[in-house]
Amino acid sequence: MNKNSRMRLLGMIRKESWQILRDPSSISIAFVMPVVLLFLFGYGVSLDAKHIPVGIVIEQPDLASRSLADSFEHSGFFSPVFFNAIQDAELAFNEHRIGSVIWLRNNFSTNLLSGQQAPIAVIVNGVDSNQANITRGYIQGTWLAWLTLYAKAQGRSLSLPVELQQRVWFNAALSSRLFLVPGLIAIIMTLIGSLLTALVVAREWERGTMEALMVTPLHIAEMLVGKLIPYFVLGMGGMLFSVALAVWQFEVPLRGSFWLLLVCSALFMLVALLIGLLISIVSKNQFVAGQIAIIVTFLPAFILSGFLFDINSMPAPIQLVTYLVPARYFVAILQTLFLAGDVWPVILANMGALFLMLIFFFVLVWKKSRKRLE
Known part of the structure; x- marks a missing residue:
């Protein structure tokens, strides 16, 4: 130049x-x-799923059902609203005040203590499929964590065929x-x-x-x-x-x-x-x-x-x-x-x-x- x-x-x-x-x-x-x-x-x-509004129906409050409800309340992922009847929860669900419903029937604790199947009904709003999948996964994770702690409190070990040991790299806080x-x-x-x-x-x-x-x-x-x-x-x-x-x-x-x-x-x-x-x-x-x-x-x-x-x-x-x-x-x-x-x-x-x-x-x-x- x-x-x-x-x-x-x-x-x-x-x-x-x-x-x-x-x-x-x-x-x-x-x-x-x-x-x-x-x-x-x-x-x-934010793409983080936190404070998800969820309705928890407890038909027969007792120690086990209350313990499970507390695990959702203190998980950091959910903002639970409690109901005594499924009809009230469905009304709130239809009005979009909550995005999912967890239903603990009146025989939940009885079946749990007797070693029988204690099903938990879960209703998720599928309009937003991505949010629905995230909510369902968090519900399953919270329930499994509670079940493990509950088994230890009863002096038993939760027997699962596969033990998950997860590690999050690069963004540990997710x-x-x-x-x-x-x-x-x-x-x-x-x-x-x-x-x-x-x-x-x-x-x-x-x-x-x-x-x-x-x-x-x-x-x-x-x-x-x-x-x-x-x-x-x-x-x-x-x-x-x-x-x-x-x-x-x-x-x-x-x-x-x-x-x-x-x-x-x-x-x-x-x-x-x-x-x-x-x-x-x-x-x-x-x-x-x-x-x-x-x-x-x-x-x-x-x-x-x-x-x-x-x-x-x-x-x-x-x-x-x-x-x-x-x-x-x-x-x-x-x-x-x-x-x-x-x-x-x-x-x-x-x-x-x-x-x-x-x-x-x-x-x-x-x-x-x-x-x-x-």
């Missing part, structure tokens, strides 16, 4: 930097939006916040990278300043690099701010290398910037560019990246579509670095996919960018 080329590039970078400083929306997207999204998902959205916040950083960087640069070239066309750039000795490569560098710095600043909030505000552990996180984030940010720049070049209209950026980048990143919905549970054709979503690879990298550490097979495979996407979108942007009026 000769002296004249360097001066032109620095001039373009200075121009775009002043444009960012004069535009409050750019600063808001980079630094205010991450705070809003992180606090919304960190505190307002907190959904530790799962959501790292993935949310990918969503934030997708919005910052694609939405900001989607307006860059379109804004030049709308304001009529593109014609002025056309008559300058500025080369197309200098124009593209000069436009990308300020937004790259702005996006990486938003990323560092989001990581700081994740670690210190939401107490998400960063078990991997910070420098590796920085390199992976820079790679993904370049991909997002190129996608936004490509949208801006093609659309030449700020409103249209913004709408396309949200539809093409944000929605796929939110739905098809594994951030909220498990990719393996999706239909096979949709799983194939997810391979075209850059956020899929970055979400996997973030969740690995934050919760598991430097797991190189996972990180290198996803970095390789992002690098191929970087080359692909760079070639597209280069071919679509022509320093001429069209």
